[in-house]
Amino acid sequence: MKKTLFVLAALSLSACMGEEPAKVITLSGKTMGTTYNITAVGVPDDLEEAALSGDVEAVLADVNAKMSNWDKNSEVSRFNVSEETAPVEISADFVTVMTAANEVHKLSDGKFDVTLGPLIELWGFGPRKPDDPVPSDEDIEAALAFVGQAEKLSLDPEASVLSKSAPEVGINLSAIAKGFGIDAVAAKLKALGIDNYMVEIGGDLVASGLNDKGAAWKIGIEKPEPGEKAVEQVVSLEDKGLATSGDYRNFVEHEGVRYSHIIDPVTGKPITHWTTSVSVVADDAMMADAWATAMLVLGSERGLEAAEANNIAVFFISRDETADKSAYVTQESSAFEALLKEK
Secondary structure (H helix, E strand, O other): OOOOEEEOOOOOOOOOOOOOOOOEEEEEEEEOOEEEEEEEEOOOOOOOHHHHHHHHHHHHHHHHHHHOOOOOOOHHHHHHHOOOOOOEEOOHHHHHHHHHHHHHHHHOOOOOOOOOHHHHHHOOOOOOOOOOOOOOHHHHHHHHOOOOHHHHEEEEOOOOEEEEOOOOOOOOOOOOHHHHHHHHHHHHHHHOOOOEEEEEEOOEEEEEOOOOOOOOEEEEEEOOOOOOOOEEEEEEEOOEEEEEEEOOOOEEEEOOEEEEOOEOOOOOOEOOOOEEEEEEEEOOHHHHHHHHHHHHHHHHHHHHHHHHHHOOEEEEEEEOOOOOOOOEEEEEOHHHHHHHHOO
């Protein structure tokens, strides 16, 4: 899914009156099937750009080696193709991601689910071609037999082992691994003595400290208009992660009907409510990433209930049911409203 945010606070590299300018390094590249952009402010003088870039690339390569569903040799891919149903040992990072996934799965009433792979493929967001027929109810039921992480997967975080109920059960980490990767890069920057930074991968991001103007990072949330680049809302971030999930860029059409790529793991079908974009602010990018997906599946009505119950900062953009399809309404949780007041 496409998640788009804008960094609105442009950096000023000039020094204030007589002060030494903060050393700023910006990096960009490709990872996880998308791009990354990093701005580090106040970099130690002895840390060169090439060295920092190498450290970042190493972190991202390690995350891909564990979490990528596109790499056939990754840890998650090996788990998926294994015929073994007995518990297998997994890495500490895999445990961290699965523990977070289980938390969001439980608190979202199963609307966030990493075993969604069979349904993703069935509805044409995997090997199936977009012009293939819409899945039958029988096909959906067959796919649902291997979906439901609470029942199909068993994690023992203390022993660092994971098992599945049947060989066909798999794990798709696309809605949480990107956020984990962002946090892993951020942790590396901290370890290198960099406290002020913004790390973005594929539209999800985490911001720490302040930009070189001494102000919080300002991030713009995109209007849900395909083909446009306009800002709907601005939020100031300091030591927080932010992710936006939307259904307005990735979908298939069949016989004049538009099918969202956001699939409800309970019904096995694409979402049909009017919510089209959800932005979540959390303590880290991993939880923001996962909750943005969960909230989009829930929709604004049920999502706001979950947000208030769990103190989640979330901003919804929905199509206006009373107007034409280009009109939108916005809603925010109490926690998100509090963030706006901090600007």
